[in-house]
Amino acid sequence: MKDYYGVKDVQAVTGASKSLAYEIIRKLKESFEKKYPEAIQIQGKIPIWYFEEIMMNKKKDDSYEKKEN
Numbered sequence: 001m002k003d004y005y006g007v008k009d010v011q012a013v014t015g016a017s018k019s020l021a022y023e024i025i026r027k028l029k030e031s032f033e034k035k036y037p038e039a040i041q042i043q044g045k046i047p048i049w050y051f052e053e054i055m056m057n058k059k060k061d062d063s064y065e066k067k068e069n
Helices: 007-014 018-035 048-055 062-068
Strands: none
Touching: 007 018, 007 048, 018 048
């Protein structure tokens, strides 16, 4: 199971062009870094739960946190 979205995933979900998908990831990564400065980030990818929380107004569910532990 994937935990991160890349450019192609963001394009598929949003219908955005490749350049816009990169811009979306960049902006989400900036806000993610401010909110979670200690987190390790992967270049060109954004955690799915964060993407969905910000872009789709979905809240991170407990099942994700249980999977992390």
